[in-house]
Structure formats: C-alpha cells, structure tokens
Amino acid sequence: MVEKTVAAVAEKPPLARMEKLTAVKGMNDILPPESGRWEWFEAKVRALMARYAYANVRTPIVEPTALFVRGLGEVTDIVEKEMYSFVDSMNGDKLTLRPEATAGIVRAMVEHNALYNGPMRVWSAVPLFRHERPQKGRYRQFHQIDVEALGFAGPDVDAEQILMCRALLHDLGIPMEHVRLELNSLGQPSERMAHRAALIAHFEVNAVRAVLDAVGVAYRINPRLVRGMDYYNLTVFEWITDKLGSQGTVCGGGRYDGLFEQLGGKPTPAVGWGMGVERMLLLLEAVGVMPPAGAPDVYAVVPSPQEMPAAMVACEALRAVGVNVQMHAGTGEGMGSMKSQFKKADASGARYALIFGETELAQGCVAVKPLRGEKEQAQQAQVLQPLSDVAAWAHTLHG
DSSP: OHHHHHHHHHHSOOOOOOOOOOOOTTOOOOOTTHHHHHHHHHHHHHHHHHHTTOEEOOOOSEEEHHHHHHHHOTTSHIIIIIOEEEEOTTTOOEEEEOSOSHHHHHHHHHHTTTTTTSOEEEEEEEEEEOOSOOBTTBOSEEEEEEEEEESOOSHHHHHHHHHHHHHHHHHHTOOGGGOEEEEEEOOOGGGTTSOHHHHHHHHHTOHHHHHHHHHTOOOEEOTTOOOSSTTOEEEEEEEEOSTTTTOOEEEEEEEOTTHHHHTTOOOOOEEEEEEEHHHHHHHHHHTTOOOOOOOOSEEEEOSSGGGHHHHHHHHHHHHHTTOOEEEOOOBTTBSOOHHHHHHHHHHHTOSEEEEOOHHHHHTTEEEEEEOSSSHHHHHSOOEEEEGGGGGGTGGGGOO
16 A cells, blocks of 8 residues: 555656746836845935925825826826726725825825925825836836925925926936926916917016026926826926937926815915936936946855854944945855855955955954955955954945
8 A cells, every 4th residue: 555655656747837927017126236226316315305304205005096086187198098996895995006196195285284384395205007008218117206395385496396306316417418407387277278478478477487597507498398287387397308218208397286175175385396216217327327236345255154153243243333244145055165255245246355264263353355446455465353343443344
C-alpha cells in the first residue's frame, strides 16, 4: 500500500504555472531608481510650500459622484467620458475615483467649516484617475501637486500663485526659455457673453499683470485660453512647454470664486493651480536635468557571518546620527566574495564602503574606503575609524 501511494505521488503531474498578473493599463508602477527621482521632486515641492506658508491637506481618493458632476460641470469631457464611477454594492451610493483635486478640497472645507477662523493656504500631492487613452504624459492614474488659496479675493494672491509656479520651476532646474506663461481673464459669469475685446480690456487693468511686471515675469495674453472645468472665472493661467509635444501644459490654474456655493457652502473666493508630476519629470528629462537617484551614504561590506553582529551594531549607531547605510545581505550559501560585495557597493551609488574585516574588528575599528570623487581620492588608502565612538567621525560620511 505504501509503495502504491509513493508511486502515485511520483506520477502526479506538476501544477500548472499561475498566470502572471500585470498592472492595469495606464496605471504604472514606480520602482527604484525612478522612485528616488519622485522623492527628490516631492522634497522640492514640500520645501517650496513651507517657504510660502501653505499647509498640507489630505482628502479621500473616492468621493460621491455628485461632487464632480456639480463641481466640474455636467457636460465637461471629464464628467461625460473620463470618470471611473461605480455603485457601492453595500448601500447603492454612486461613487467616483477623483479625477481632479480641487472639488474634494472645497468639499472638505465646506463640510468641516474649515474657513471659520479665516482664509487658508493649502496644498496636496495626490493620485488622480481618468479613463482615457494612455499615452506618454497622459495616464489613467497620474499624480498632481495641487495648491489652493481659499478665502482670498485679491488679485495679489492670484499673482502669488503664479510666482509660486515660477519658483518651483526654478527650484527644479527648468530653464525659463523652455517654458512660457500664458494668461487670460474669463470675466465673471455674467460677463462671459461680452465681446472678446472687452475681456482683454478688462484684463489689461487687472492688478495681476502689475505684480508680474514689477517682479519681471514674462507672459503672453492668450484670449483663447480656457481651463477644462466649468468652475473657473476671472484669472486663468498655464505654464506651457514646447518640449513635450501635444502634452505641453505642465502647470495650470486660476480663480474659482463660485465653487464653494456650488458645493453647498457660503460665497467664498478662491484660486489654485495644479502641476502634473509625470509631465514635469518628462520635462526635466527633455531639457537634460536628471534628478539624482537616491543612494546611501555608505555600503557595509561584511566578509563573513562572524563579523555581522559587530557590523550591525556599528551600522545602527551610524543610522542613529543620520548616516544612510545599506547593509550587505548574505545568502544561504554565505556572504559572497569581497569582489562581489565591492561590485554591489559601487552599484549602490554609495560614497564610501565600510569594511568590517576580521583584522579591523580585532583592532576595534572599521575600514572606510572612498568609492566616489576624484580618481586620486578613490584610490587613496582606506582609513581605519574606531568603533568605540562612531559619532565622532560619522559626519565625514555624509554626501
């Protein structure tokens, strides 16, 4: 009986290989080293928002469908053709993955009476979803920096928003000759049937231009410039590049003084802008500005498992004082050769290798070897540093 059972197991055909699952078309994974460039971009954004005193807000990815129908306009392309909408099977609610950020932020402000104590400057970095044909610079899930000044009626804040965009472009390293600013005034809703010349004349006296002229920001008046959402009025603007073909708008926004009322709130002036992260990273590549990929300060080379405990203690001490450390990880067959470890250390982008050899540890030290910099520096003899006082020399390892 046992022999028959063993034979049956041996004859059992192998399990069929499971089908490989892939991401939804137009919704992309962001993996290292590309994710390091995203983090670099996001750090630039956070630093800018702090300089302008804008506070971060976070709202749900899923909102009531009515929010976007009412806020964006029932006959807009986004509402008619591009929204990911569904009915909640638990309660029948009609829900939508947010296709833009402003309506959700305004909904949150109205719901929580957040402007009770006065106007607010806020920003967010969010994924958005639109069901459209994926192409370079246009995806079904994309990411946007969204900036809003809520409760401010003056054109000085409109100008501030435009200057923020310019400052971010500068911080990212985008040369101004590769982007241009276009402006228009849509007028108040009651004025929109007026002759185009009247709108241009209205814009000529707009205080926004006076601020931009005073600061020295170049711009073009584009009387045909409109935005894709119905809620915009008065000033609208876009930063446009010729480097990305048909996807040339990298940043855009304007004033939307009627949106709070449309969403059940009190009359509240507001202005904001959004910047597509994917397009900005494409623009950086197009103009030759490559954000640095993330890299550790040091790579820990550990010749054998016997040295691993001491190496772990030292690396934790370095991390505690702000040094970024990548520890070499062994396999079931050992730690690998020194040659292979140094190859991985170099590939990591680290500036230094820390060598936890038996000889060095016997002296209570670790060997520090430069991996970057001038050829002479990279070839210089490694330096021994004491493990008894890591904090005393850790600062020499920072980039």
